[in-house]
Amino acid sequence: MGEPPTPGPDLIFAAFCTAGLWPGLGKRTAAELPAAGITTPDDVSADRLVKLPRVGRQRAERLFSSFLAAAPTYEVVEMLVAAGLPAKLASGVADGLGPDAARRLRDDPWGLLGLPGVTLADADRLAIAVLKGADRQDTRRGRAIVALTLRTATRDGHTVLPLDLVVAALQAERIADPVAAVVAAVDSGEVLEHEPPEPEFDEDAEEPPEPDPALRTLSLARFGMAEEAVAENVARLAAAAEQIADPASVRTVAQGLDEAQKKAVAQVLTAGVSLLTGGPGTGKSRTVAAVVKLLKAKGTDVALAAPTGRAAKRLEELTDHPAGTVHRLLGAQGASGGFARGEEWPLDADVVVVDEASMLDVELAAALLEACPDGTHLLLVGDPAQLPSIGPGHVLGDLIDSGIVPVTELTTLYRQAEGGAIARLASAVRSGELPPVDSPDREVVVVPATGSAEAARRVVQLVTDSIPRALGIEPGAVQVVTPVHRGPAGTIELNKALKAQLNPGEGAVFGFDPGDRVVATANHLDLEPTGFANGEVGVVTKTGDGSMDVAFASGPVTVSGQALFDLRHGWAITVHRAQGSEWPGVVVVLPPEAGGMLSRPLVYTALTRAQRHLSIVHASGAALARAVRDVDVRPRRTRLAELLREIAG
């Protein structure tokens, strides 16, 4: 048996370099290091680096200093490689554990679990190597499993988890004393424990009711505290608000607004925090435009923002007032989190309006609210029936559910002809029903398919043939929407098939030809002349040498360089990406493999993208009805609504 051989410095160095952990050093250049006489850390110097192909003096100096700066990561790679673990696990080390990461991991090897992509088995392996005699029952291990369980739940949007569930997860890992593990996690400060909510007081009861201990919850401190900050700051703004203008002044902008819309405008003038909700086509944007117009006329400072670049762009066009992302508004300082704006340096607008507020996760919402000084009026506009935020939390829904924040819900449909089949189906799905489609005029067509390959063939047929021929909607006005990227009915295969039919070509620039439809996958708002935002769909009008012109709905853009990496073929896009856009004709594909991710919000978001025609290629069987019927197949567990009710007393 015996100890495994200790890897030499050259092995560790090679693992570090090929894992891409040296900032600024590409794969290709990494492979050329040995030829330049660089095989161990001691060999690294600017003089040697300059011998590499394509590396000049300046780049050599820069590579040298970035190598020195990566020393903490290097130290962790030494530990990982010695434990037989892949070096790339160290990629998140600097962000996750800081400069003294190696020391921290020697003290607690299970701290590795805090990094992305690390499994419990990886951490156990490191522990065996570092501790010599690691024990499965080590309290540090139990503590790490508590945090891991909560972190995993976070990916499904939960901010809290019932204590019972965490205990069950610990037992599943054969932790003998789960309570001790939870206590250790709480003591470390990473995890918070929350008492169950006070039960409603029952007048007939003889004794005051006891809180049910089974309802006790745990949260990662990050998210538990963010949720508390949202609740406290909502209460603070609500209490501090003074009337901005006489509610009667609403009449100056009331033309074309219905009663509910006028009420929403008036609410902004009085309430510190107010909500405006409603489905697509109910006039939320028109109402916001009226708010902005009224406030500008009064000389009030208004800041407009949205969680995504595309929503911000649209908000700006609709209101004719500058708008940006919430991150921009708050002065986001990069991926590590942190905002320039906050309690110390608050926003200076009198009124802050955030559109598409259903996309606000709990941390962004907390940062936004903390940055609003006393007296600010905050209006959150959104549709709680649409897809929830990517990050954890259920902020808009919880604010509504709490019942303590004034809400105006717009219900009158103005856009799709009222009573049309799309509108009828959408409002049924919104309230959890899936009635049989009755649409003799073929505004809505359901095309059954067995399996995703047949579904994909149906999609192509609908776009290229049936819809243009029977309904007169040309392929250019039809958008295909699917839940997934992969599989025969995912965006990748569908785009291949659609390109072959609609615009065959070999793809001269980055795989694109003139006439190709593209979708943006990141913001490039600074490009000339108007820029593009993540999720915008456009058509390539011209390809040149390493650049191309794309006509987006918001205007033409010349795209070159790095920005080209952020375009994909866009005949078929995911439902998530389609959120916030509408097309005359929409084909929604529901393949069987997407069954598990179907939810009411996803289905609702998908079909409300359609203006005049909706085809549903249905191959997901009973999963569809179940997804629509259940409020949400996977409801997010959060504490915000309860916190708000407690504060309101």
Added chain:
DNA sequence: GCGAAACA
């Protein structure tokens, strides 16, 4: 196991 925003 699936999808996904923002910032430098």
